[in-house]
Amino acid sequence: MTLVQLRHLxxxxxxxxxxxxxxxxxxxxxxxxxSIRALEDELGQPLFDRIGRHSELTPFGREAVERAHELVLxxxxxxxxxxxxxxxxxxxLRLGMGSGPGxxxxxxxxxxMAQERPRLRVQIARAGTDLLVQALRERQLDALxxxxxxxxxxxxxxxxxxxxxxxxxxxxxxxxLTRRRKALVFDDLLxxxxxxxxxxxxxxxxxxxxxxxQADPGHCVTLRCEEVPSxxxxxxxxxxxxxxxxxxxxxxxxxxxxxxxxxxxxxxxVTLRRRTAPPGLALLRELMSQQFKDTRPAAG
Numbered sequence: 001m002t003l004v005q006l007r008h009l010x011x012x013x014x015x016x017x018x019x020x021x022x023x024x025x026x027x028x029x030x031x032x033x034x035s036i037r038a039l040e041d042e043l044g045q046p047l048f049d050r051i052g053r054h055s056e057l058t059p060f061g062r063e064a065v066e067r068a069h070e071l072v073l074x075x076x077x078x079x080x081x082x083x084x085x086x087x088x089x090x091x092x093l094r095l096g097m098g099s100g101p102g103x104x105x106x107x108x109x110x111x112x113m114a115q116e117r118p119r120l121r122v123q124i125a126r127a128g129t130d131l132l133v134q135a136l137r138e139r140q141l142d143a144l145x146x147x148x149x150x151x152x153x154x155x156x157x158x159x160x161x162x163x164x165x166x167x168x169x170x171x172x173x174x175x176x177l178t179r180r181r182k183a184l185v186f187d188d189l190l191x192x193x194x195x196x197x198x199x200x201x202x203x204x205x206x207x208x209x210x211x212x213x214q215a216d217p218g219h220c221v222t223l224r225c226e227e228v229p230s231x232x233x234x235x236x237x238x239x240x241x242x243x244x245x246x247x248x249x250x251x252x253x254x255x256x257x258x259x260x261x262x263x264x265x266x267x268x269x270v271t272l273r274r275r276t277a278p279p280g281l282a283l284l285r286e287l288m289s290q291q292f293k294d295t296r297p298a299a300g
Contacts, residue, residue, distance in 0.1 A: 005039045008021070008025065009039060009065060012036060017054065045061075089119055093143075093278050093279055093281070094123045094142045094278070095122065095143055095284070096124075096146070097124055098144075098150070099225075117283070133152075133270070137156070143271045143278065147267060148267070149265065151270065158270065161285050162266050164266055165265045166294050167243065167265060168244070170243075172235055178253050184256060186214065193222045194243065196224055196243040197244065207261075235252055269281075269288065
């Protein structure tokens, strides 16, 4: 039994004529007759009583037509839903976001979806990279936006669409460190609370290479959490020094440290290899390109 046969059944039930239905379906009359006969053979019951040139539904035929309508409508609805999902109009997109990219991308993404794709459901989870990767592998998430430097390479993961984002030490305007006349060194920062998200091993290595063992994040970071917006707010309202992606806090003042930090984050889109892309992934990539733009130093 096929959808084509069910459509033939519905058409013949509507017209009562093999010749009229064949013409409407762009078939020859013998081809339509074979289709109906094959359907009757499969169902084991006659669907029509042939009365001269008119075909009239049998009692079973009437029931079959009702069911055929339901099946054909469901198939059409499924086809249309597939089109809308393909156009990212509907469906479900489950994202995991790391702290840095989440601070820059989450609100613009949710706002865009609310305004432009209101029928596309978006669910966002925030956590450390290891937990997000585990959820991705367990099919609880469809894709991740994380700092690829904190991602352990693995054969089942694809990390694409990388955006380099410059890191910086930042403080509020009017902070005592912005009034220093001589060049700042890392020791100067240690007089104040140092705030940061959990840092990758590579960034930790860069800090120690630039500024010595005292810059090991395990020792010098006094305020650590996964939520960059919370840390930015703390830096705005206190003398804390924030270490984060520069673009995450454009209103803060970047400290001109010697030697320069010269560390970057690499925000990328992570998916499982050989998996069908979820709806809305192309939109996500476009928003990443728009939002992940570096910010130049602000004057003190």
